Amino acid sequence: MHRIEAAHADHTPSRACYMQGCTSPDCELANYRYMCALRLDHSRGVHRLRDAAPAFEHLQRLLANDWTVRQISEASGVSMSTVRCVLNGKPLIRRDRAAAVLGIPIGPPPPDPDVVDSAGSVRRLRALACLGHTLDAIGAQTGVSRWRLGRIITGTRPTIDSATADKITQVYRHLSTFRSDNPHTIRRARNEGWHGPLAWDDIDNPDCKPETATGRERPGLARPDVDPRRVVHLAGEGLSAAQIAERLGCHKRTVVRARRKAEELAAAA
Template sequence: MTTAIKTPPKHGERRCYLAGCRLPECRRANYHYMCRYRLDRARNQNRRVDSAPVVEHVRSLVDSGWSRSQIATAATCSERSVISLYHGYYATIRADLAARILAAQPRIDIVKGKSYVDATGTIRRVRALIAIGHPVARIAAAIGVHRTPLGKLITHGSERVTAQLARDVAGLYKRWAGQPGNNVRARNRAVAEGWHGPLAWDAIDDPNCRPDETVTELGFRERAVLRREEIIHFAWHGDTPEQIHARLHGEVSISTIRQIVQDWRTGQKRQRPNRVRPERQQKELAA
């Protein structure tokens, strides 16, 4: 068992008063504590609560792969308190400490990269990016992993993934969720699998959250309008077509970007000829 190292009390803390110090600041700290204690008693508010729900929560976190130190960091308490709760040493616990521990869900940004975290959010993010036109191969290349294990993850699912993978996918999702891709095959796969895009999720990391079935992703024309507005926005800030092409990660051809920038500068939009396929033209003539 890990032995907690207690820090010595400082002047101005009630611990220092209980240790026998009677300096004005220590007496004041004890006075304020007792005032709050009497007020809580008058309001019938217990300062200590049953520890059973907290013990169950700590044990469930440990069973899911979290260490005691990670739980303590997330709950802003000592590791010794977490260990004592895990072993059921306390029948009651301070109400404020109980609230912090019950609300503690260790985040991926405070744990080690090799630690395991819940895979729900990671799987949903990758599937959402596929739903808006980003293929698995491109997603895997962007986060520096091989496409095969990533493909197996989103196809067969998993309960846990490493915190490093979860962080990498979350960072990529933050950058790409508002930038639809142009891979039609990826979109068709998402439709066939029943995967939903970013707009359908309210709390993507919550296993109990369900996607909004009424939300549909932007179509080709809507995406084209947004892309045009985005290109004009970059051009207005002085970016060259080459710089805009780099910003958009090559998703729009350089010739299209140049044409849009030219249309914006001249104020005249190029009229594209209405091309009719030969087979369609023959059908129209035969009719």
């Protein structure tokens, strides 16, 4: 699109004018301020509303193709109550929810998916939040909508389809190896009392309890002091984390922490 300078002497700077092609510095500044405010809102979990009419029309077409409200909710990650509200004439909808609904292809509904326990997926998303990884970043790599990930991370659903669980697991393997340090995400994780990757011995086991600071302070549960150099040496001999832990008389997670600390020291040298 070719942008042109506004020709009117009484020109009022605005983002709307900028979007129509104006290259006035004042309109560019108005657009810049709008985008800054929008990004700040998104980082805080605040989302703007849009006209629900396109989503309503799309939902009607899905229903005409024999979709149920439950299937629409599962495919989009949007709650059934929100879907029903739009179908009942609610005029506005959050932009991310509208995008999730509009992203469902028109056609026959898919067969009911295989489902698995959601505990592992919930813990993985929360652990990544402890490292500062946002749901937007996770969604970009998994292909799962931010809204759906937001529903999963609450832990209110006991099951999840296996395909989504596999996507979360695959991305978790990569993202759990480094920090992102988004302050709003880390603050939420801290306030919610979520646990990081190293707190879990078996993250998929619903009966597994996280290793917490409180637990380590109880008598007899103090974490042994392990020399990171010793861990690196044993790992170089081909020993696994479990084998190193057995030899040093510590927990496997302690070995993983020591190895990570050694890597950080080597990188800083």
